[in-house]
Amino acid sequence: MSGDLSRDELVEQGRSVLDWIAEYLEHPEQYPVLSQVKPGEILASLPPSPPREAEPLERILADFETKIIPGITHWNHPAFFGYFATSSSVPAILAEMLVATLDVKAMLWKTSPAATELEQLVTDWLRQMLGLSDGWFGITTDTASISSMLSLAAARESRPELAVRERGMAGRDDLPRLRVYASEHVHSSVDKGALALGIGLENVVKIAADDEFRMRPDALAAAIAADRSLGYLPLACVATVGTTSTSSIDPVPAIAEICRRENVWLHVDGAYGGMLAIVPEFRSILDGVESADSLVVNPHKWLFTPAECSVLFLKRPEVLKRAFSLVPEYLVTREQDDVVNYMDYGVQLGRRFRALKLWMIIRGFGTNGLAERLREHCTLARTFAAWVALSEDWELMAPVPFSLVCFRYAPRGMSDLECDQRNEAIMHAVNAGGDVFLSHTKLHGRFTFRLAIGNIRTEERHVALAWQRLKEAVEG
């Protein structure tokens, strides 16, 4: 027996999959937004050993519906307000089918010229949409976590005197401690990047934030000065546009000025918030980024792109290339000096053809259509924030520069500890209801709800439902 399943099978089952997708996207509310299964329940419902003989696709797809779907938390549900809410979209879903069909490995230009050149094109489209100058080079990666790690690797390579590429870091007493600076609200991916690169968690220096959760430039300057006096090497700084807990915006222009003066590599993490710069009246959120060395934005957060798709922009891509380019004989190509070979800019060799979905999304919605949708999310967030602000027993916990609202239930006279317990109980009650999902953070040590709007199907009625469910949970 050899070969793939038949064309008839593809067409017949493909049609039913497409029907399933269409029905799902039209009525995601038919499912509880947060999966209600218990740990181990899905595993226990499935055979522990693989089938020896082929099973009909029809049966497998039936099991998908009955056994897998109950264990799915529906990120595509319009009342998914947790973490940073995201969603897929029709052009991207079709693109993913084509990508899986072509199964291109976008590593060398030669292994699919269109994959490379489309990546060059769409990352440049995105650059223009964000209002960045034409001095930036874009590369897609799977996640912002990897994009930021690559940026830190480039920062290290921008100091050739360290010779880390050839000599590594272990066992060397000629290397100073390499220091990375980021606000206390930076995403944990920056710590993980430092972990992976052998910089070490201790060397990620957390800079204090102001009352509105933004990095304090004076504290950054002081930390760098203190490190210099100890003989450490200030290597890189990560500023965030749209921090994870509150979506605060670090003062990039002032931070960039310090980094320039101190010869510190500046990476801007705009994984979520940076994307809002495609909306003309919000473009100023990227003020100062032109002075940075790199920027990450995530289409898979706020551009209706299914995971995984992050875009890393670099001013000096040759530094990243110097950090990672390694061409064994079997990957040598005739045209390698004349083209971009994306494998040179990271660890991954085989890379997905991510550019196709971005191309189809940008064309399928148009830059105006995308901007309009992001603008609407911000409007909905402000509407919700106004409800909170007008309500006597609730309070906003942070400004709302994007589409994330941080708030809590805090009736007069209730102690902070009581508030924490009550808010946590409210969250669990709302999430158990199945028609709305919210997540939380802690701000100034206090339990805080995060209502994040980013789903392409979210309308005011979904936001109103969240508010209603929260109030019902208070009443018990």
Ligand code: PLP
């Ligand atoms: N940076 C910020 C500001 C984030 O909020 C997140 C995730 O929420 C990340 C980075 C990590 O993103 P990814 O899941 O693409 O690695």
